[in-house]
Amino acid sequence: MAGNSSRRGAIRKSGKGNPTAGSGGRVKRGLEGKGPTPKAKDRPYHKAYKTRVQAEKRAQPGARKPRGGDAEWIAGRNPVAEALRAGVPVTAVYVADGTEKDARVREVFAAAAERSVALTEVGRHELDRLTGGAVHQGVAARMPAFEYAHPDDLLDRAAEVGEAPLIVALDSVTDPRNLGAVIRSAAGFGAHGVVIPERRAAGMTASAWKSSAGAAARIPVAQAGNLTRQLKAYQDAGCMVVGLAADGDVDLPDLDLATGPLVLVVGSEGKGLSRLVAETCDQLVSIPMSNAVESLNAGVAASVALYEISRLRG
Incomplete structure (x- = not known):
């Protein structure tokens, strides 16, 4: 109806250039660009964003995070028998169908029964799959993932017993037997725990358990995402950090720092x-040697140093 431009839905015609006259003017703002699409890790509701945030929280020096990994398989008659004899925390022993019951297999059965470890008979192909194709000789044992401390x-453990902290940190020690030997010495000479890096270092495998002679059940082993950062955190907590080095500035018997948090x-x-x-x-500390050419492996060096520190602590 002419002149009835005030009715609902009516469009006021004001001539050329009217921004409401055409659809382009009305939706111009809706058509304007909003910039490049953010990466998935920067979008708050995207899975990648949540993964990134969780990773950043875990990387913080004081952040506590889940420890441990997948279960480990010990394959072979001798390794399984030795693991049971050494007290490795085996949760189950698997035997393939048709495996010959020789003296070593009977020893495995007896040790498993003595420790109340479950015995399970499976097909040979299934045992191949469980052990990742390892040479198992018809016998394998399952060891649970090790629960690392923070x-x-x-x-905290040192504070509970009212002692100055004594912690052993391993810098990229890759031999699990050396790790086990260090844990055994740390337990024997009064240390409050052992710290190892998460990457490029030996972990608590069956071999490390055997070398520790059961000490891994008595002393905590912790993992650090970044060893250097963790050492600085210990320094901030009042500890002195001393490294063993062949060219150390101080001989081990002259270590004045031994009696404090170390x-x-x-x-x-x-x-x-x-x-x-x-x-x-x-401070860098050296172990006096009669021959400068000689050197000690990580396990022996740690044992000697821990003995001397224990002696200096009185």
Whole structure:
């Protein structure tokens, strides 16, 4: 109806250039670009964003996170028998159908029965699958994932007993037998725990368990995402960090820091302390040797150092 432009839905015609006259003017703002699409890790409701945030929280020095990994399989008649004899925390023993019951297999059966470990008979192909194709000789054992402590727990353990903390940190020690030997010495000489890096280092495998002679059940072993950062956190908590080095500034018997809160760092079997770890240490200490050419592996060096520190502590 002419002149009835005020009715609902009517469009006021005001001539050329009227921004409401055509659809383009009305939806111009809706057609304007909003910039590049954010990456998945930057979108709050995307799975990648949540994964990134969780990773950043775990990377923080004081963040506590789940420890442990997948279960480990011990394959072969001799390894399984030795693991049971050494007290490795085996949860089940698997035997393939038709396996010959020789003296070693009977020993496995007897040890499993003595420790109340379940015996399960499975097909040979199934055992191949469970052990990842390892040479199992018809016998394998399942060891649960090791429950690592948090590095801060070691300080708490010292505080509970009213002692100055003594912690052993391993810098890229890759031989599980050396790890087990260090854990055994740490337990024997009064340390409050052992710290190992999460990557490029030996973990608590069956071999490490056997080498520790059961000490891994009596002393906590912690993992650190970044060893250098963790050492600095210990320093912030009042600990002195001492690294073992062949060219150390102080001989071990002259270590004045032994009686206070102390972190002893032991380097890898071949290269010793890494550069960043050595620079983080408050002091580098050497073990006096009659022949400068001789060297000690990580397990022996840690044992000697822990004995001397225990003696200096009185």
